[in-house]
Amino acid sequence: MQRATRDDVARLAGTSPAVVSYVLNNGPRPVAPATRARVEQAIAELGYRPNLVARALRSTRSNVLGLVVPDSSEGYFTQLTHAVERAAFARGSLVLLGNSAFSREQELRYAESLANMRVDGLLLVRAEIAGAAATHSTLDVPVVYLHHRAPSGSAAPSVVLDNKAGGRLTTEHLLGHGYREIGCLTGTARSGPVADRARGWTEAMRAAKRSTGNVVRTGLDRHAARADIRRWLQSPERPRAIMATADGLALDTLTVAAELGLSVPKDLAVIGFGGTDAAAHSWPALSTAGHSFDDFADAAVSTLDELRENTQPEDRVLDVHLTARASCGCE
Amino acid sequence: MQRATRDDVARLAGTSPAVVSYVLNNGPRPVAPATRARVEQAIAELGYRPNLVARALRSTRSNVLGLVVPDSSEGYFTQLTHAVERAAFARGSLVLLGNSAFSREQELRYAESLANMRVDGLLLVRAEIAGAAATHSTLDVPVVYLHHRAPSGSAAPSVVLDNKAGGRLTTEHLLGHGYREIGCLTGTARSGPVADRARGWTEAMRAAKRSTGNVVRTGLDRHAARADIRRWLQSPERPRAIMATADGLALDTLTVAAELGLSVPKDLAVIGFGGTDAAAHSWPALSTAGHSFDDFADAAVSTLDELRENTQPEDRVLDVHLTARASCGCE
DNA sequence: GTGAAAGCGCTAACAT
């Protein structure tokens, strides 16, 4: 049996298709109560459900948002994805998900597919990799950058954390514990959120007249990252405390420390960045700086809304809070 | 400036709109090389990109799949979601994601929205909760159940792990290490994948003439789960080894053990289930049973394809492999 | 308050 269409409903209700629309959308024209009742009756009887594809074609709203992240299975992106999906659904939209796999090319491929799908907007979490930052200006779709600022040359708004201030915050917290040798564990990208956090560390260390020489940079491969951390922790350069620019790095540090028989925070204090759930569930529990993911996602979706309404939205910079747990020496 | 449509392309190429379609879709009619070149030239010149919404309305294929999981930020579902998205994209489809938040009602709400969006198919990971299992038969969309078998009364195919065999496998592995008192840490649901794994434990224990009395059941709240585990590990009933029916539970056990100063595997051996990445990165590394997520996702997407082609597909039961690491006493 | 009709951008059957 075929799915009922709006015409079927109209026929059964003894009215015109237009009226069915008016009832469904509560407008733009009024409908007499009696007619409305008949239409609703017919809808129920037929189990009618509007075809959203047709609606999207006719109107110019699909109630679908596109979200592209580098890797939706990485802790931080996982939670961001989850929060965005929830925030979108709460406002009546569904989310089309894309994984760019940290590749600009793949990022663009997804952005194009999503744009062709006529999503209402694109939420883009750029990969932190080197290489030309393709602006997606030709896409003809509202774009909001998340987590990472918009590439230079793009007029698109962004919603990002106050990463540098956060980097200062976590570093100052370690300083406050009285640690003097504080190392920085960070990524290899020269710019982007992670680099900004490292910059915060540098600033805080400078302000405290401490050396800014003890930095370890590591890439995306988790296995290699652990090897780098292991080498560091076994070397004479092993710091008393580590400010990691992402929770994943901090968690790996915890694991390597356990493996080497180093006690955290007694032998080594560790603080992360991102505010992920995983930080709350490690042993010892990881102190971390971050911003509520739900808030972040709300800001993202509402910035997209503003953009659609042509009020050129401001870039949003979310302040970063510290959640102090055992790993830094608190508790 | 407005987006170019197919008619614009046709006009510029000096041909009819149909030919543009033929070029775009490589059929169903042949196009002369010269004409094709002109069309392609026009497409490039205008930066034309087909409107997939219109295409979806006209044909009856949207190239969009719906995926509903209980919580896309939980380790296992995170990886399944990631794998499904990749598998779908590899076959030219995008994925609309939904989080049912372990609620039947929400599950249904998503399934309906997705069906109204005319997705090509629905991949449903049912929540393991009590309550009437709403069949989605009225949805008029191909449905494949993942992870959890189809609810009774539904004719939809499913792709699931061989959970009971897997439960036997992990338990037998612990038995093979020589542990005699092996406890089972599992969820509260009476049926479903997790319950089946526990059943495998029971079978293996019976076969080995061991007591099947040492079982702890815990719910979805992670904090409460930890409290339950803590109580267990501090009680006289503390087993020598624990077979956990999900990696999350096993990981929590590792954390509680560390917290209590219990050494794994010396004081307590632990084995998980799910084959998640997190298991590879804990300390000690967690032994776990599972099946490749990529494989799982491929099976899911191809089962959906078969369903669309009306060849009523078989239920697929994926065999479960053991990845032995340090937590059970291997290495 | 309701109906008729145009058209969103596309596919594909039917013409030529």
Next chain:
DNA sequence: ATGTTAGCGCTTTCAC
């Protein structure tokens, strides 16, 4: 090999 045309199911303007 290419052009013409009828819809897919809907929203909304315009007439009544």
